[in-house]
Amino acid sequence: xxxxxxxxxxxxxxxxxxxxxxxxxxxxxxxxxxxxxxxxxxxxxxxxxxxxxxxxxxxxxxxxxxxxxxxxxxxxxxxxxxxxxxxxxxxxxxx
Numbered sequence: 001x002x003x004x005x006x007x008x009x010x011x012x013x014x015x016x017x018x019x020x021x022x023x024x025x026x027x028x029x030x031x032x033x034x035x036x037x038x039x040x041x042x043x044x045x046x047x048x049x050x051x052x053x054x055x056x057x058x059x060x061x062x063x064x065x066x067x068x069x070x071x072x073x074x075x076x077x078x079x080x081x082x083x084x085x086x087x088x089x090x091x092x093x094x095x
Contacts, residue, residue: 020092026070026083028062034091035059041088052079054089 022037036058039046053074054060064071069082081089 022090022092024087025060025062025072025089025091026065026086028060028065028070028091030062030065033059033061033094035094036089037092038090039088040090045085045088049081049085049089052081053077054079059094060089060091 020037025034025036028034036054036056038056039049039054041049049055058074061073062070063073063078067083069080070086071078071080073079
């Protein structure tokens with residue numbers, strides 16, 4: 001970290017802007033809103049989730065969270081995903 005670089009590398013984006021730490025969406029509590037930072041997994045999984053509305057920059061809200069999966073509000077619709085799939089959706093807390 002240099003004097004011109006006051007933020008650790010892990011907290012910066014490639015364009016020099018700041019970046020909030022991300023967590024898997026399965027960590028969201030009911031009622032919590034976050035913004036999708038990235039979606040991991042195979043190309044097939046990423047395409048499937050994109051088709052459901054889970055794309056970078058999209059705001060999501062946790063509606064339900066239990067032992068089998070989560071229900072998110074995404075672009076005005078409610079979408080259910082299992083815990084394994086939710087772990088592939090990485091979000092940054094909205095602040």
